[in-house]
Amino acid sequence: MTKKDGFAPSASMRVGGQTLLLAVFLFIVVILSTGMGYLKISPFEVIRIIVSKITGNHELLNGIDTVFPYVVSEVRLPRILTAAIVGAGLSIAGAIFQGILLNPLADPYTLGISAGAAFGASIALLLDITFLGIYSVPLFAFIGAVATLFAVMFLSSFNGQASSHTLILSGIIVAAILSAGISFLKYVADEQVSIIIFWLMGSFGSKTWADVFLTLVFVSIGFSICIFFARDLNIMSLGDRSAGSLGIETNKVRVILLITASLITAVCVSVSGIIGFVGLIIPHLMRFFVGPDNRRLIPASVLVGAILLLCADTITRAVLPREIPIGVLTALIGGPFFCYIFRKRRIGRTDG
Amino acid sequence: MDRKTVFKVRDIVFCYGKNRALDNLSLTIEQGKFYGIVGPNGCGKTTFLDLLIQNKAPESGTIKYLGRDIKEYTRRKLAKEIALVPQDFYINFPFSVKEIVLMGRHPHIPRFASPSTEDLKIVDEIMEKMEINRFKDKYITELSGGEKQRVVFARALAQDTPVLILDEGTSNMDIQYTLNILDIVADGVRLKKRTVIAALHNLNLAAAYCDELIFMKSGRMVSGGNIDDVLNEQNVKDVFKVESRIYFDRYSNSKQVVFKRGASV
Numbered sequence: 129m130t131k132k133d134g135f136a137p138s139a140s141m142r143v144g145g146q147t148l149l150l151a152v153f154l155f156i157v158v159i160l161s162t163g164m165g166y167l168k169i170s171p172f173e174v175i176r177i178i179v180s181k182i183t184g185n186h187e188l189l190n191g192i193d194t195v196f197p198y199v200v201s202e203v204r205l206p207r208i209l210t211a212a213i214v215g216a217g218l219s220i221a222g223a224i225f226q227g228i229l230l231n232p233l234a235d236p237y238t239l240g241i242s243a244g245a246a247f248g249a250s251i252a253l254l255l256d257i258t259f260l261g262i263y264s265v266p267l268f269a270f271i272g273a274v275a276t277l278f279a280v281m282f283l284s285s286f287n288g289q290a291s292s293h294t295l296i297l298s299g300i301i302v303a304a305i306l307s308a309g310i311s312f313l314k315y316v317a318d319e320q321v322s323i324i325i326f327w328l329m330g331s332f333g334s335k336t337w338a339d340v341f342l343t344l345v346f347v348s349i350g351f352s353i354c355i356f357f358a359r360d361l362n363i364m365s366l367g368d369r370s371a372g373s374l375g376i377e378t379n380k381v382r383v384i385l386l387i388t389a390s391l392i393t394a395v396c397v398s399v400s401g402i403i404g405f406v407g408l409i410i411p412h413l414m415r416f417f418v419g420p421d422n423r424r425l426i427p428a429s430v431l432v433g434a435i436l437l438l439c440a441d442t443i444t445r446a447v448l449p450r451e452i453p454i455g456v457l458t459a460l461i462g463g464p465f466f467c468y469i470f471r472k473r474r475i476g477r478t479d480g
Numbered sequence: 481m482d483r484k485t486v487f488k489v490r491d492i493v494f495c496y497g498k499n500r501a502l503d504n505l506s507l508t509i510e511q512g513k514f515y516g517i518v519g520p521n522g523c524g525k526t527t528f529l530d531l532l533i534q535n536k537a538p539e540s541g542t543i544k545y546l547g548r549d550i551k552e553y554t555r556r557k558l559a560k561e562i563a564l565v566p567q568d569f570y571i572n573f574p575f576s577v578k579e580i581v582l583m584g585r586h587p588h589i590p591r592f593a594s595p596s597t598e599d600l601k602i603v604d605e606i607m608e609k610m611e612i613n614r615f616k617d618k619y620i621t622e623l624s625g626g627e628k629q630r631v632v633f634a635r636a637l638a639q640d641t642p643v644l645i646l647d648e649g650t651s652n653m654d655i656q657y658t659l660n661i662l663d664i665v666a667d668g669v670r671l672k673k674r675t676v677i678a679a680l681h682n683l684n685l686a687a688a689y690c691d692e693l694i695f696m697k698s699g700r701m702v703s704g705g706n707i708d709d710v711l712n713e714q715n716v717k718d719v720f721k722v723e724s725r726i727y728f729d730r731y732s733n734s735k736q737v738v739f740k741r742g743a744s745v
Contacts, residue, residue: 230572359591363583365573369566370632373533374639375559375587420573 150431164446210335214396215437217347219429222407224389227361229292235408236393240303241273245397247306248272250313250324266398273394330401330455350392358422403455405462483510486675492541501527503699512673516690524699525679559587563639565649574619584638610634625652646678683737695719
């Protein structure tokens with residue numbers, strides 16, 4: 129066999145090489161971002177601080193301003209890592225939703241999960257619930273998201289089967305109801321409405337290592353599950369009947385992936401508010417570069433999503449004169465960019 | 481010749497709500513024969529085929545595959561036995577033609593393994609036989625309806641199963657490719673003893689290719705058996721409500737059905 133195809137060892141080594149390159153790039157972006165901000169810290173100092181924290185070797189800190197280690201490890205790194213992990217999580221969720229709903233334009237919020245999280249958070253903010261301290265609002269957001277997921281699944285299942293069409297429709301209905309609910313809560317909030325609004329717009333400010341740990345656990349487990357079913361998801365794009373005839377238990381896979389992607393989304397939204405476009409654009413874009421095979425798409429989306437959301441957060445934190453809420457920034461940049469690539473790809477295509 | 485019984489279907493009933501799509505249907509499918517199922521829209525052809533691939537389960541009655549109840553087979557096991565060419569499909573993601581055909585090998589490739597050289601060889605051979613080799617790197621989303629249908633056919637043939645089920649898989653194709661594919665399928669029956677069950681709209685195609693014909697109407701089998709016995713004007717009138725003349729044609733080496741203008745009953 130002389131012709132190289134997508135499955136020959138050299139091609140998968142090429143993909144592995146690309147993935148490694150992206151991972152290295154992510155690492156570099158993390159280090160550089162940690163050095164940016166009101167206090168400028170050089171990349172080497174950042175690395176020395178990190179290594180000294182891990183190894184406990186305080187000699188590495190000689191010559192570095194005493195406040196820097198605190199800034200790096202307690203203020204910046206948790207925020208930066210959370211942004212990267214959330215970027216990765218939303219991208220995986222986006223890729224999975226696009227695959228399950230057979231729609232390259234789906235995103236993690238298509239099924240109303242974000243509306244559910246927003247509703248939960250709004251209730252917590254409105255009623256000033258603080259019995260769990262700073263985790264009260266995220267917890268309510270998470271509960272709201274999960275409750276919405278089950279409501280949508282319940283609405284859309286007939287005889288234990290939930291097709292992509294019924295899921296989308298149910299998601300739209302539930303999201304609309306929750307949206308109205310959120311508007312009502314904003315109205316009731318009266319002067320407190322700004323707290324709700326700012327939460328909804330998304331932010332990575334004052335994230336802690338607990339946030340990093342929480343999101344990392346959910347996103348890692350979610351990633352593993354999604355990779356496990358990646359090939360099944362590829363085949364499900366042929367439609368349920370064909371996929372079934374090829375041995376895929378479409379309903380089981382769909383439910384498992386739906387729950388996994390929704391939980392990833394729920395955690396991300398509860399930690400950082402509603403950040404749009406990332407889950408839509410990253411997988412959509414990466415599909416142009418690495419193809420629709422989910423075994424390649426998901427890892428690529430993870431890394432590029434992490435890099436891009438991290439950059440966006442660094443821009444708003446350290447580059448812009450005033451910090452714009454991250455959800456607004458991703459929409460402002462992502463929106464026009466998406467229009468551009470959408471137009472560019474449409475020209476020259478003959479199909480619908 | 482003593483043939484193996486592939487499917488034994490007894491008294492199956494299937495309803496969509498109040499509509500009895502299959503009404504105590506019973507029949508037997510033997511190995512190595514090309515079966516055609518014909519009948520008007522709504523007669524239950526597609527539902528019946530769905531039950532054979534375990535896409536749906538009958539409300540009552542039994543289906544046995546190779547002597548065992550079909551419920552005992554997992555979908556994955558059944559995928560190595562039965563392949564389906566569906567009627568319609570749309571694919572929203574830009575997989576290449578080769579990737580789609582390779583999906584047909586899925587039941588034979590372990591979960592985290594790559595396709596073997598044998599898998600790739602089978603895919604290449606089928607794409608060449610079906611003359612879709614020249615667009616193997618094109619995106620499926622860029623193909624015409626007929627070309628897509630050929631790719632889907634190739635996918636099912638790549639699955640290389642003892643049983644092949646066609647649900648009207650040729651409706652969008654040029655006659656050139658329709659005959660090309662049915663020839664490949666018929667070769668599989670003749671040389672590999674494959675069992676083919678095809679739901680067909682075109683009676684004359686069915687006549688030219690099938691060994692056995694099953695007439696269905698309103699969820700029941702009206703008549704079934706060797707095509708020479710069963711394809712007659714009375715059955716066509718009963719099932720399709722049209723007058724016809726049926727005669728043996730030398731060129732196609734089979735019975736052919738002809739219609740006349742103004743002769744619908």
